[in-house]
Amino acid sequence: MTKGVIADGELPISLSEVELASHAAILHGRPESLQRDIDMVERQYWLENVINQIPDYIYAKDLEGRFLFANQAVVANNGLSHLADLVGRTDFDFLPRHVAETAADVERRVTETGLPHFGSEELAFRGGGERWLMFTRVPLRDASGTIVGVVGASRDITAQKSAERRMRSQSYLLEMIARGTPLADFLDELARMITGFSEDVHAALLTIRPNSGQLRMVAAPTLNEEYQRRVNGVSILPVTANLAMIEAALKLAFDQAGISELDHQCHCLPISDADGQIEGVLALYSSEASRSQPGFSDFVSIAVHMAGIAISRHRAEARIRFLADHDPLTGMANRALLDRKLTLAMQKADLRGGEVALAFLDLDNFKLVNDSLGHSVGDQLLKIVADRIYELIGDHGSLARIGGDEFVIILESMDIKSCLGLLSAIREAVARPIALHEIELRITCSIGVATYPSHGKSAGDLLASADMAMYRAKELGRDGIALFTAEMTATVRRKLSRTDELRQAILRDEFVLHYQPQVDVQTGRIIAAEALVRWNHPCEGLVFPDDFIALAEETGLIVPIGEWVLRTACSQARTWQEQGLGSIRISVNVSARQFQERRLIETVAAALNETGLDSSWLELEITESLIMKDLAGSIARMHELEKLGVKLAVDDFGTGYSSLSALKRFPLSRLKIDRSFIADIPHDADDMAITSAIISLAQKMGLEVVAEGVETEEQARFLVESGCKEAQGYLYSRPIEQERFSRMLESNGRDHP
Numbered sequence: 001m002t003k004g005v006i007a008d009g010e011l012p013i014s015l016s017e018v019e020l021a022s023h024a025a026i027l028h029g030r031p032e033s034l035q036r037d038i039d040m041v042e043r044q045y046w047l048e049n050v051i052n053q054i055p056d057y058i059y060a061k062d063l064e065g066r067f068l069f070a071n072q073a074v075v076a077n078n079g080l081s082h083l084a085d086l087v088g089r090t091d092f093d094f095l096p097r098h099v100a101e102t103a104a105d106v107e108r109r110v111t112e113t114g115l116p117h118f119g120s121e122e123l124a125f126r127g128g129g130e131r132w133l134m135f136t137r138v139p140l141r142d143a144s145g146t147i148v149g150v151v152g153a154s155r156d157i158t159a160q161k162s163a164e165r166r167m168r169s170q171s172y173l174l175e176m177i178a179r180g181t182p183l184a185d186f187l188d189e190l191a192r193m194i195t196g197f198s199e200d201v202h203a204a205l206l207t208i209r210p211n212s213g214q215l216r217m218v219a220a221p222t223l224n225e226e227y228q229r230r231v232n233g234v235s236i237l238p239v240t241a242n243l244a245m246i247e248a249a250l251k252l253a254f255d256q257a258g259i260s261e262l263d264h265q266c267h268c269l270p271i272s273d274a275d276g277q278i279e280g281v282l283a284l285y286s287s288e289a290s291r292s293q294p295g296f297s298d299f300v301s302i303a304v305h306m307a308g309i310a311i312s313r314h315r316a317e318a319r320i321r322f323l324a325d326h327d328p329l330t331g332m333a334n335r336a337l338l339d340r341k342l343t344l345a346m347q348k349a350d351l352r353g354g355e356v357a358l359a360f361l362d363l364d365n366f367k368l369v370n371d372s373l374g375h376s377v378g379d380q381l382l383k384i385v386a387d388r389i390y391e392l393i394g395d396h397g398s399l400a401r402i403g404g405d406e407f408v409i410i411l412e413s414m415d416i417k418s419c420l421g422l423l424s425a426i427r428e429a430v431a432r433p434i435a436l437h438e439i440e441l442r443i444t445c446s447i448g449v450a451t452y453p454s455h456g457k458s459a460g461d462l463l464a465s466a467d468m469a470m471y472r473a474k475e476l477g478r479d480g481i482a483l484f485t486a487e488m489t490a491t492v493r494r495k496l497s498r499t500d501e502l503r504q505a506i507l508r509d510e511f512v513l514h515y516q517p518q519v520d521v522q523t524g525r526i527i528a529a530e531a532l533v534r535w536n537h538p539c540e541g542l543v544f545p546d547d548f549i550a551l552a553e554e555t556g557l558i559v560p561i562g563e564w565v566l567r568t569a570c571s572q573a574r575t576w577q578e579q580g581l582g583s584i585r586i587s588v589n590v591s592a593r594q595f596q597e598r599r600l601i602e603t604v605a606a607a608l609n610e611t612g613l614d615s616s617w618l619e620l621e622i623t624e625s626l627i628m629k630d631l632a633g634s635i636a637r638m639h640e641l642e643k644l645g646v647k648l649a650v651d652d653f654g655t656g657y658s659s660l661s662a663l664k665r666f667p668l669s670r671l672k673i674d675r676s677f678i679a680d681i682p683h684d685a686d687d688m689a690i691t692s693a694i695i696s697l698a699q700k701m702g703l704e705v706v707a708e709g710v711e712t713e714e715q716a717r718f719l720v721e722s723g724c725k726e727a728q729g730y731l732y733s734r735p736i737e738q739e740r741f742s743r744m745l746e747s748n749g750r751d752h753p
C-alpha cells in the first residue's frame with residue numbers, strides 16, 4: 001500500500017506518518033524515531049488485518065487501472081491466494097472484456113473528475129450463480145492532494161436484490177389475479193418466472209379436476225407438446241394418498257417426451273386452496289446441472305401460494321358463472337338458460353324449417369317423498385332422476401330443471417313420433433326403482449308435450465302449452481304423456497277465471513253451510529249434523545262442492561275455505577246448544593290439502609276456543625285414500641287431533657285400500673260406509689255382503705258406523721238388521737239451510753222422546 005495516501009470520502013484507507021508517529025509516542029513513550037518506525041509497521045499490519053476481515057470488497061488501483069492493494073475478499077474473488085499475485089494486474093486480466101471496460105470507464109471518470117461514484121449495482125462475474133454487488137469508487141490522492149488512482153469498495157447485495165425481485169414478482173402476480181387474468185395466462189407467466197429463476201429447471205403447472213381427479217395441463221412453457229399430451233388426463237385419485245405417485249407419473253411423462261438427455265428428477269408441490277383442499281400441482285424438474293439463483297426456493301413457495309389463490313379464484317368465478325345458468329342441485333340448466341336455449345332452437349327451426357318439441361315433466365307425488373322421507377332423500381332422488389333423463393336425451397336436445405320436481409326437455413330435429421318414443425323411454429327410466437338409504441323408491445312422472453311453431457310462437461307460450469299438457473297428463477291418472485291440444489287452452493282459461501272467482505268469493509264471504517242430519521236408524525232421532533259447504537255465486541246461484549272443491553284443493557284455496565267452514569260449523573253447533581236445541585255432534589270434512597297443512601291442529605284448537613264448543617262434539621271426516629297416501633304422517637296427525645279431544649271418522653269407507661292392520665293403528669271413532677255400497681241395496685247381493693262385513697268389522701274393532709246415502713226404507717231396514725245404528729241420507733233429509741235445520745232440531749226432542 002502507498003504510504004501517506006488518503007482517499008477522498010469518509011473512509012481513510014491509510015493514516016499519515018505524522019498521525020501514526022504521534023499516536024505511537026503517546027502510547028509507548030519510546031525514543032521518538034525508533035518508536036515511530038516500529039509503530040508504523042505494527043500499525044500497517046494491524047490495519048491490513050482489519051481490512052482483510054471485512055467481507056466487503058476493498059481495493060485501490062492506480063491511474064492505469066492496476067491493482068495497488070486489495071483486501072483478501074478481492075484476492076480470493078479473483079481466484080488468487082496472495083495479494084502479491086494481484087498487485088500490478090488489471091480487471092482485463094480477470095474479467096470478460098466488456099465488463100472490465102465498464103469498470104474502467106467508471107474509474108476513469110472518478111479519477112478525471114475527482115468526483116466519487118456511489119451506489120452502482122453491478123452483476124458479479126465470479127463466485128458461481130448470479131451475484132449482485134453495490135459499488136462505491138472514490139479518488140485516491142497522495143499527501144499533496146493529487147489524484148493518483150481510485151479506491152473501490154463493494155458489497156454483496158444479492159440477498160437484498162433477490163428479495164426485491166421476489167417482492168416485484170409477487171406484486172405483479174397479485175395484480176394479474178386482481179385484474180382477472182385468465183388462469184392459463186397467469187399460470188403460464190408463473191411457470192416462466194420460476195424457470196427464469198434458474199438454469200435447466202423446468203416447471204409445469206397442473207390443476208386437478210374436482211370430480212374425476214384427473215390432471216389438467218395448464219402451463220409448461222419450457223416443455224414440449226408430447227409431454228403436455230402425456231400428462232393431460234392422468235388420473236391421480238385419491239390425490240392426498242401419495243404425492244410421490246404423482247411425481248412418478250410426471251417423471252415418466254418427462255422422460256418419455258424426450259425433453260432432456262440429463263436425468264431430471266421430478267419434485268411436486270401441492271397447490272391448495274384456503275381450506276387446504278388440493279387444487280393442483282407444481283411439478284419442478286431439475287438435474288445435477290441445474291443451477292438456481294439465490295432465493296429460488298422462497299420464490300417457489302410464493303409461486304405455489306399465488307397459484308392456489310389464482311386457481312381458487314378461478315374456480316369460484318366459474319362456479320358463480322355456472323350458478324347463474326344452472327341448478328346447483330342437479331347441475332342441469334336453469335330457467336334462464338332454458339329460455340335462451342329454447343329461443344335459439346326456435347330461431348334455428350325458423351331457418352331450417354323444422355320443429356322443436358318441448359316436454360314439461362313433473363314427478364308424481366314428489367311432495368310425499370319429501371314430506372315423509374325428508375329433503376335430503378328428496379334431493380338425492382331428484383339428482384338420480386335428472387341423471388337418468390340426461391343420459392337418455394344425449395345429443396337429441398337439452399334438459400333443464402325449473403322448479404322443485406319440474407324438468408323441461410327441449411328436443412330438436414326429431415319428428416313428433418320419435419320425440420314421443422324418446423319421452424316414453426324417459427318415463428320408463430324415471431319409473432325404474434331407486435334404492436336410497438335401504439329403501440326402494442318408485443316414482444312416476446307426468447309429461448306434457450308442445451311443439452313449435454304449432455303450439456306457441458314464443459318460448460313463454462310454448463312452455464305454458466307444455467305445462468297445460470302436463471296437467472292434462474296428471475288429470476288422466478298420472479304416469480303418462482299428453483300432447484297439447486288447443487282445447488286445453490280453453491280449459492285452462494276457464495280454470496284460471498274460476499280460481500279468480502273463488503278467491504273473490506272468500507273475500508266477499510260468499511260461502512254458506514248446509515247441514516244434513518245423521519240419525520239413529522231405529523228411532524229416527526237426529527244425533528249429528530254434517531256441515532256441507534255451498535257457494536252462493538252472485539250469477540250462478542247456489543254452486544255445489546263437486547264444482548269447486550277440487551279446484552280449491554288444487555290451488556290451495558281450500559285452506560282458507562276450510563278454516564271458515566270449521567269455525568262456522570263449531571259456532572253453529574255451540575249456538576244450537578245455547579238455544580237449548582240439544583247437543584249434537586257436528587261433522588266437518590277435511591280434505592287432503594287441509595290435512596297436510598301444518599296449521600291444521602292450531603286452526604282446530606282456535607275454532608274450538610273461539611266458539612266455546614267442547615271438542616268432544618266435533619268430528620272430522622277424512623277420506624280413506626288421504627290416510628293411505630302418507631300413512632305415517634297421517635297417524636301422527638290423527639294422534640295430535642285425538643289429544644285435542646276431537647273425534648275422527650273415515651269418510652267413503654270401502655272405496656280405498658286400507659288394510660285392516662293399518663286401520664287398527666288409527667285413533668278412529670267412526671267409519672262412514674260409502675254411499676255407493678248402499679245405493680243398490682237390496683238388489684245387489686255383493687254390496688249387501690260388503691256392507692254387513694264392514695259393520696261387523698267396525699263392531700269388532702269397537703268403532704261406530706254411519707251408513708251414507710240412505711234413500712229408502714229397505715236400505716234402512718237392512719242396516720238395522722245388520723247392526724248399523726246410524727244413518728244419513730235423503731230418506732231422513734237432504735242437506736238443508738241452518739234455519740231449517742234449527743227447526744228440525746226443535747221438533748227433534750218432541751218427536752223422539
Ligand SMILES: Nc1nc2c(ncn2[C@@H]2O[C@@H]3COP(=O)(O)O[C@H]4[C@@H](O)[C@H](n5cnc6c(=O)[nH]c(N)nc65)O[C@@H]4COP(=O)(O)O[C@H]3[C@H]2O)c(=O)[nH]1
Pocket residue numbers: 516531532533544545546549558562565589590591621651652675708709710711728729730731735
Ligand atoms: N245421492 C245421494 N247423495 C247424498 C245423500 N245424502 C247425502 N248425499 C250427498 O253426499 C255428500 C256427502 O258428503 P261427502 O261424502 O262428505 O262428500 C262431500 C265432501 O267430500 C265435499 N265437501 C262438502 N263440503 C265440504 C267442506 O266443507 N270441506 C271439504 N273439504 N269438502 C267438502 O263435497 C262432497 C259433496 O258434497 P255434497 O254435494 O254436499 O254432497 C253430500 C250430500 O249432499 C243421498 O241419500 N243420496
